[in-house]
Amino acid sequence: MHKKASPRECGKVKHFARFASASLEQLWGKLETRIPDAAAAVDRGDVFQHEQHVQTLKDVIALHLVRSLNYRDVHERIFTKIYTEQRKALLTDQSDLLRLAVLQQRGVPRRPASCPRPARTSPRASVPKRASHRASATSEPR
Structure with a gap:
């Protein structure tokens, strides 16, 4: 019944x-x-x-x-479409934006102590350091 x-x-x-x-x-x-x-x-x-x-x-x-149920259905369809498009774009064409957003939100990740820093291979690594400003200020006038 x-x-x-x-x-x-x-x-x-x-x-x-x-x-x-x-x-x-x-x-x-x-x-x-x-x-x-x-x-x-x-x-x-x-x-x-x-x-x-x-x-x-x-x-x-x-x-x-x-x-209304109609509005909810429209909202869900639009949300799903936009979410899918944005996710795809952020993981492919706009990955730089995603990386920037993560860095702004989380900061630069720190390297664990167990993971050594890689050796520098840039040309600057072989350039000798210049004398510090203090050292030149205490030396004799030029």
């Missing part, structure tokens, strides 16, 4: 808001308290004389659209 669902159970989608669901519900709860006054202004015909009621109605429409 099939049990009828209560109004609270109807139209409910588990895990609808995957991110920030608590703050979304909190926002919706605050908005719900403003709806009766805005609806009364609509019934009276003076809603456009009260900016707070106009804002409430705009918020209701926006939040209703954001919470």
Whole structure:
């Protein structure tokens, strides 16, 4: 035998808001308290004389659209497409940007003591060091 669902159970989608669901519900709860006054202004015909009621109605429409299944599907498709494209680009064509971002976030990695520093092979390695500035300052005038 099939049990009828209560109004609270109807139209409910588990895990609808995957991110920030608590703050979304909190926002919706605050908005719900403003709806009766805005609806009364609509019934009276003076809603456009009260900016707070106009804002409430705009918020209701926006939040209703954001919470729709169609919007969620569009968002997921766009997110997946952009995420995949950006990941591919960062790992291939834009790998320099990824390396720079990691260095900015994490800093230059330190070499473990067990891993010796490689010998320098650049031409500068063989250039003798110049006398320090202090040594020349204490010597006789030129």
